[in-house]
Amino acid sequence: MILSPLHSFLRRRWPALLLGLLLALPVSAQERTAVIGARATLTDWSDPLEALGTLAAEESVTLSATVTETIAELAFEGGERVEAGQVLVRLDDREERADLRAAEARRDERRSAVTRLAQLQERNLAPRAEAEDSRAQLRQAQAEVEALEARLTDYRIRAPFAGVVGFRRVSVGTLVTPGMELATLDKLDRMKLDFRVPEVELGSLAPGMRLSAESAAFPGSRFRGEVAAIGSRVDPVSRSVPVRALLPNPEQRLRPGMLMEVTLQRRPRQALVIPESALIPEGERHFVLVIHEGDDGRIERRRVRLGERRPGEAEVLEGLAPGDLVVSHGVERTRDGARVRLLGVADETTSIREILEAGRGRGGA
Structure with a gap:
């Protein structure tokens, strides 16, 4: 079956369009503003430090006579x-x-x-x-x-x-x-990953620090390891320090000489995290809309202090407690003191798409 361009567009965009229609309904039609919520949760968090590295075999030798x-x-x-x-x-x-x-x-x-x-x-x-x-x-x-x-x-x-x-x-x-080269022999069960980080980051490095690495050869795959050693000298020209990490390679997919994108996980900790879509920025300040479930869905506009961010998520240092429910979609449609109708709570087990499909099944209002 050949789909028309309009049909293909609607098929790709219908979840977002449906959310817009639900949130755009007049208050009289749906009695209360429909929103989607998200809970503030404690999550493993770290401050990323990115670098480029090159792989080498844990043991490597050139065979000769x-x-x-x-x-x-x-x-x-x-x-x-x-x-x-x-x-x-x-x-x-x-x-x-x-x-x-x-x-x-x-x-x-x-x-x-x-x-x-x-x-x-x-x-x-x-x-x-x-x-x-x-x-x-x-x-x-x-x-x-x-x-x-x-x-x-x-x-x-x-x-x-x-x-x-x-x-x-x-x-x-x-x-x-x-001395004539006959062949090479590499031990590939574990790989050495060598990279350099700026001198100013030296204080945040330590052996045993966890990291992840990605390669263009395996899109979507993350290879995890830890820092094994930190160089004893800083390059006076580049002002960087060499670092060596070890990556397990049980399937032997990695090969010596491969270029890897490295992400170091500094300051690993438990952080209180909410979706970035829940934030209301005002200059240097940030606010969220807290849903009081025990008070008939009343909205409270609350200021929060943020820490680090990563794609789609923000660390909250002050202003929220674990389990607090905030508005993640429909922020612009409600205000402090209003009462809302919660379509659902988006989390790791329930996606926004599933919430929208359930809302459509109930008539969207």
Whole structure:
């Protein structure tokens, strides 16, 4: 079915239009002004501080060789998760293994010589010096075997920790040299988020402070973490201090290098909050219309002192108590001392749209 432009407009805007019609009805038609209320509630609150940060893996390493040799085997393709100690690259070690076998043979020969001399010495048929010299040669042969075994470990490049391996940059048969990059390995279960805040905010920062972060890659998703460390120096040019936070990343959606919009939650507290739509500004002063439910819906115009604000909400420092009911929609249609008809109370479980639909079902008057 194809909707006309007027039909589409009305479909999108009908809740607001219906509210206007209900509030615009003459008092004689509806007896009292219809309003929607909201309660002053205690809510978790904090003063936001925004910054831009860059992600890094909690642990990150570039895998490289320490010897010059050709690659004999690659045990990864890139992008997969590997476990700590898993062999990722095997270099050609045939020559080193041959040297090891030769060293082991010399060690076994020296061990047999030591055994024979020990037996002869027990019968006083071999000089003591010759036996000691044979034992020294055995220790030397054993040390040579251990050195070759240690050198062979350089021909196996293993994952130093569990993580996600990056794309491989070499192929089987490639001649690698010490320091040559073969792949990257990142531990992504938890991410480091580095950002900077102005020097003047240094006094409000502390390890353990909670924060949230958003990325353009995941619209609508918030990643929460906490401050892990605060830099020891202030940049004399930008007058900012570096901060590092840790973000859990169990689903591994975040990646190193991503840009994040950070919001620090300073001074976390319980605050008395009302909708901004309930405020009546007059210069630097602010008022609200309190509905006295026990006095037949009488309106009291009351001055309030505000604290911080965030989109759609305001913190009330003085003038209201938890549970007080204020007019949130229809403020301009009533006044101090008047009596109103409450259409409903908007909160987390009841939306304005639901209140309007219920009012329409009752005839709107």
